[in-house]
Amino acid sequence: ETGVTQTPRHLVMGMTNKKSLKCEQHLGHNAMYWYKQSAKKPLELMFVYNFKEQTENNSVPSRFSPECPNSSHLFLHLHTLQPEDSALYLCASSQDEGGRSYTFGSGTRLTVV
């Protein structure tokens, strides 16, 4: 158990569906991140939250909508996705935004059909 739990592990959704990814950390960290992992590409930072406040939106399309109700939980709401959005979505946390040690969850494998 890494201390960062992501659900669901796998998700298949149609382009007109609305779904949400959930991330929960039990480490007492204050910063949480969403990353997109596509094959043979660098991990792409999507969003950063520090003490529940969004501090970075890395030019992510509006069809991805993050929510951070508290320092332990992070959601990624999905709607009208495209097939190219199919990827592994990773959540990570660190002590704070300047923290150097990230703890990652196991990810949600998303397939858009």
Add this chain to the structure above:
Amino acid sequence: QQQVKQSPQSLIVQKGGISIINCAYENTAFDYFPWYQQFPGKGPALLIAIRPDVSEKKEGRFTISFNKSAKQFSLHIMDSQPGDSATYFCAAAYSARQLTFGSGTQLTVLP
């Protein structure tokens, strides 16, 4: 703009051999260089990290070599084992900024 370039994309090594993965960076402000290891079905996990004030750091069979003038750093895995088969990511960060990751290297260690 890819600030951290990683090579090779894939690597196959015999058991007991040395695995070497290289990374080059562009931003001279980077002051922290970690390596992450990712097994299938898992998220990346911190393996070892180095700061630019040292040229080498060793933890067990894993060594980071750092060349500040060349803006390069590498991961060496000595006596590679099949259990080391995974994807390895280098990364870099500066000040209080987030990590910037390389594109990953898929390592296969043959028994």
